[in-house]
Amino acid sequence: MQNDIVLKSTSLQTGYYEKNKVKTVIGDFSNLTLEKGDFIALLGPNGVGKSTLLKTLSGELVPISGDIKIEERNILDYSNIEKSKVLSFVFSNVQIVGNLSVRETVMMGRYPYVNWWGKLSEKDDALVIQALEDVGAIHLIERKITELSDGERQKVMIARAIAQDTSLILLDEPTAHLDLINRIEIFQLLKRIARKRHKSILLSTHEVEMSLQIADKMWILENGKCVVGTPDAIVSRGDIARVFSNKNIGFDTKQGTFNYCADKTLFSYTISIDSTVNLSEETRLRISWIDKKFLSEGCVKSDTPDYNLYLTIDKDSNYLVWDISYLNTNVRCEMDGLDVFKMILKLYTQ
Numbered sequence: 343m344q345n346d347i348v349l350k351s352t353s354l355q356t357g358y359y360e361k362n363k364v365k366t367v368i369g370d371f372s373n374l375t376l377e378k379g380d381f382i383a384l385l386g387p388n389g390v391g392k393s394t395l396l397k398t399l400s401g402e403l404v405p406i407s408g409d410i411k412i413e414e415r416n417i418l419d420y421s422n423i424e425k426s427k428v429l430s431f432v433f434s435n436v437q438i439v440g441n442l443s444v445r446e447t448v449m450m451g452r453y454p455y456v457n458w459w460g461k462l463s464e465k466d467d468a469l470v471i472q473a474l475e476d477v478g479a480i481h482l483i484e485r486k487i488t489e490l491s492d493g494e495r496q497k498v499m500i501a502r503a504i505a506q507d508t509s510l511i512l513l514d515e516p517t518a519h520l521d522l523i524n525r526i527e528i529f530q531l532l533k534r535i536a537r538k539r540h541k542s543i544l545l546s547t548h549e550v551e552m553s554l555q556i557a558d559k560m561w562i563l564e565n566g567k568c569v570v571g572t573p574d575a576i577v578s579r580g581d582i583a584r585v586f587s588n589k590n591i592g593f594d595t596k597q598g599t600f601n602y603c604a605d606k607t608l609f610s611y612t613i614s615i616d617s618t619v620n621l622s623e624e625t626r627l628r629i630s631w632i633d634k635k636f637l638s639e640g641c642v643k644s645d646t647p648d649y650n651l652y653l654t655i656d657k658d659s660n661y662l663v664w665d666i667s668y669l670n671t672n673v674r675c676e677m678d679g680l681d682v683f684k685m686i687l688k689l690y691t692q
């Protein structure tokens with residue numbers, strides 16, 4: 343395979359047909375490629391066309407124009423059974439077929455390989471067990487799929503895709519409805535599979551911060567186009583800030599995190615620190631969280647501020663305290679961020 347390219351689309355337009363006529367064009371992409379071992383996050387606002395692109399790349403939707411090649415062969419030239427040997431698709435809303443056990447569900451991934459007599463071999467069974475071990479769900483093997491939590495079920499569906507042993511795995515929002523730990527686990531699990539088993543994995547997600555940390559590359563959809571790059575390139579080019587920020591959400595390019603800002607500016611402030619204060623890691627952290635809290639309340643940092651916040655040590659208690667000065671008023675309050683804010687608000691509305 344040339345340059346390890348697993349999927350390549352050329353001049354692809356995605357969209358929908360109605361009565362054999364083009365109803366709407368959703369995406370218009372120059373060349374998109376997925377290479378062996380790639381772990382790629384597909385991101386973009388609601389309704390931008392992520393699912394439409396995934397369904398088109400999987401052959402479920404017919405492109406409006408352009409073509410898609412998987413392992414150098416046009417996707418339209420594959421029979422269903424041939425396609426299911428090169429490509430697996432994990433949907434966000436897991437469709438549960440019948441009252442199957444976890445073993446039977448994952449075994450369905452081996453269906454494209456059943457022998458002439460329609461029988462699964464010992465090798466198939468071993469692959470099912472291996473796939474369940476890979477996703478950390480082997481303990482669920484005898485459970486009914488209907489009796490699992492969303493996170494457990496999602497892992498089983500990923501195991502099914504692994505058992506299917508395709509070079510390409512597409513996943514549509516595999517972490518939707520999952521808690522934080524399960525979301526991270528699924529991301530890391532998919533990355534491990536891409537690495538260990540040299541699979542190409544493309545998943546759509548709304549997890550911007552997690553994708554920045556874990557994905558090899560990102561495809562960001564914006565107005566029907568796709569911006570492609572490694573996380574560092576995408577951040578430094580300002581793509582994340584442009585696509586995902588608005589007047590209430592700012593992207594911190596150094597931290598790779600979002601900050602939530604208020605609609606209107608309430609007041610400005612500055613923070614300074616007395617030289618006697620020993621800035622421990624915890625104190626630095628608390629100050630940065632005060633900044634976040636203030637930002638979310640509509641307060642901005644300024645060199646000519648309404649409020650001066652001076653961090654010092656109270657001589658009697660030996661605790662850290664804030665001295666707040668505003669016009670001719672000076673007050674002292676404890677370190678706690680909410681207390682500081684409430685105190686300032688009190689002065690502000692007096």
Ligand SMILES: Nc1ncnc2c1ncn2[C@@H]1O[C@H](COP(=O)(O)OP(=O)(O)OP(=O)(O)O)[C@@H](O)[C@H]1O
Binds near residue numbers: 358394
């Ligand atoms: N069958 C259809 N016919 C016409 N338009 C459709 C059809 N299905 C979806 N769309 C439209 O295509 C656009 C892209 O939808 P798609 O589901 O691909 O977006 P998405 O990026 O996956 O969104 P989300 O993040 O909300 O899941 C939307 O405007 C949607 O309304």
